[in-house]
Amino acid sequence: MSSHVSHRRGVHPLFHSSDAACVGPQPGGPANTSLRPLTCSACGTLHPPAPTAVCPECLGPLEPSYPPDRPLPSTTALSRRPASLWRYLEWLPFEEEPQLSRNTGFTPLIEAPILAAALGVRRAWIKNDALCFPSLSFKDRVVATAINAARQLGLDTVGCASTGNLANAVAAHAAREGLSAWIFVPHDLEGGKLVATAVFGAKMVRVRGTYDDVNRLCSQVADHFGWGIVNVNLRAYYAEGSKTMAWEIAEQLGWRFPDAVVAPMAGGSLVTRLAKGFREVKEAGFTGDPLPRLYGAQAAGCAPIVEALHRGDGRIRPTIPRTLAKSLAIGSPADGAQAVRALRESGGWAAAVDDLALVGGIQLLARTTGIFTETAGGVTVAAALALARQGHLKLTDEVVLCITGHGLKTVEAVRSGLEEAPLIAPRLQEVEALITTT
Numbered sequence: 321m322s323s324h325v326s327h328r329r330g331v332h333p334l335f336h337s338s339d340a341a342c343v344g345p346q347p348g349g350p351a352n353t354s355l356r357p358l359t360c361s362a363c364g365t366l367h368p369p370a371p372t373a374v375c376p377e378c379l380g381p382l383e384p385s386y387p388p389d390r391p392l393p394s395t396t397a398l399s400r401r402p403a404s405l406w407r408y409l410e411w412l413p414f415e416e417e418p419q420l421s422r423n424t425g426f427t428p429l430i431e432a433p434i435l436a437a438a439l440g441v442r443r444a445w446i447k448n449d450a451l452c453f454p455s456l457s458f459k460d461r462v463v464a465t466a467i468n469a470a471r472q473l474g475l476d477t478v479g480c481a482s483t484g485n486l487a488n489a490v491a492a493h494a495a496r497e498g499l500s501a502w503i504f505v506p507h508d509l510e511g512g513k514l515v516a517t518a519v520f521g522a523k524m525v526r527v528r529g530t531y532d533d534v535n536r537l538c539s540q541v542a543d544h545f546g547w548g549i550v551n552v553n554l555r556a557y558y559a560e561g562s563k564t565m566a567w568e569i570a571e572q573l574g575w576r577f578p579d580a581v582v583a584p585m586a587g588g589s590l591v592t593r594l595a596k597g598f599r600e601v602k603e604a605g606f607t608g609d610p611l612p613r614l615y616g617a618q619a620a621g622c623a624p625i626v627e628a629l630h631r632g633d634g635r636i637r638p639t640i641p642r643t644l645a646k647s648l649a650i651g652s653p654a655d656g657a658q659a660v661r662a663l664r665e666s667g668g669w670a671a672a673v674d675d676l677a678l679v680g681g682i683q684l685l686a687r688t689t690g691i692f693t694e695t696a697g698g699v700t701v702a703a704a705l706a707l708a709r710q711g712h713l714k715l716t717d718e719v720v721l722c723i724t725g726h727g728l729k730t731v732e733a734v735r736s737g738l739e740e741a742p743l744i745a746p747r748l749q750e751v752e753a754l755i756t757t758t
């Protein structure tokens with residue numbers, strides 16, 4: 321017991337000292353929490369708020385429970401709230417407005433007419449989570465809900481098993497909230513993702529193995545040390561953050577739905593929660609539009625969800641990832657089966673694209689919209705292109721592409737494919753010479 325406490329304090333010398341002896345839930349935490357309780361989606365049992373993602377009765381997945389008779393805001397009231405994911409508070413697992421991670425979400429929705437023409441669809445928009453705060457990926461949304469759950473549960477140490485962006489997000493959020501963070505990543509992560517985690521002073525550990533090995537280790541870590549591992553034992557609260565992307569898309573289109581939404585898939589949580597978010601918008605009566613068709617995108621070198629959908633049995637066969645798209649490299653996706661179901665029920669489909677196509681996707685997005693995305697965004701754009709060519713996205717469709725991370729995090733993916741800039745002396749003739757030769 322004492323050894324891990326001293327590790328933790330070793331990493332974070334500024335951390336206040338009163339918590340030294342206690343790693344687990346602290347007195348005064350859970351008792352007066354504003355966290356909503358959890359309900360088992362398999363057996364329906366209600367559980368008090370806890371850092372537990374599975375039902376103690378039947379091991380089914382837990383989800384926050386929302387009283388159907390709670391007061392709900394009107395669209396006008398919503399429109400007056402601050403521009404962050406907390407404007408949808410009544411659909412998030414907190415009874416009172418959370419105090420941490422106040423500036424996350426409400427990212428731009430940008431129309432992209434040149435890209436729409438390239439895809440051959442009526443209109444296209446980019447939901448640009450490359451500009452999500454504080455760490456420039458969609459993962460800031462899930463950390464915003466998870467870290468507030470950790471605080472409410474009295475946990476002073478958070479962590480994650482990450483393919484990169486979650487590491488950045490947990491490290492950034494934890495730093496500014498004064499929480500200790502332990503971050504576990506696969507050993508072969510991109511340099512940018514490592515730097516953008518370590519800079520925040522988090523304790524980062526590289527694990528020899530795949531993401532799935534890291535994730536298994538983190539389940540043991542969560543149990544053993546009583547930490548809040550955001551995507552493991554806090555997963556019920558984590559996943560709810562994803563669905564705010566659907567709420568924002570509907571509101572930013574003027575309380576309408578697009579015909580189709582294309583989104584990348586790693587563990588399958590985002591597409592599953594997009595479906596949930598759109599359903600909630602409709603249930604709230606904020607639009608009468610039919611629910612959008614949802615399309616999932618993966619890299620061909622790690623496409624267990626796409627393959628399960630294409631095979632038709634919906635059963636996930638774990639794979640060993642081999643792709644440039646490391647942020648999506650989860651071979652055994654936690655929400656894989658649910659994701660297949662969500663895509664199918666929405667009337668959508670899925671596509672897997674190879675590494676060459678994903679690099680092409682990054683360039684196509686950059687050159688048609690001025691947005692630089694990381695490998696996951698390249699997968700999304702390339703998959704949209706493939707789905708359009710296969711006739712899944714149609715000439716009459718309005719389509720939203722979910723761009724989930726910033727391109728400066730994975731520059732090595734595109735660098736080698738780009739032409740080297742000519743090097744000249746500072747003389748006008750040399751510029752003239754360039755112009756005549758090109």
Ligand SMILES: *Cc1c(COP(=O)(O)O)cnc(C)c1O
Nearest residue numbers: 485586587588589590696724725
């Ligand atoms: C994590 C992640 C996703 C989606 O992940 P899910 O596990 O499917 O929710 C998409 N894009 C990026 C850049 C990510 O980091």
Ligand SMILES: [Zn+2]
Nearest residue numbers: 360363375378
């Ligand atoms: Zn249960």
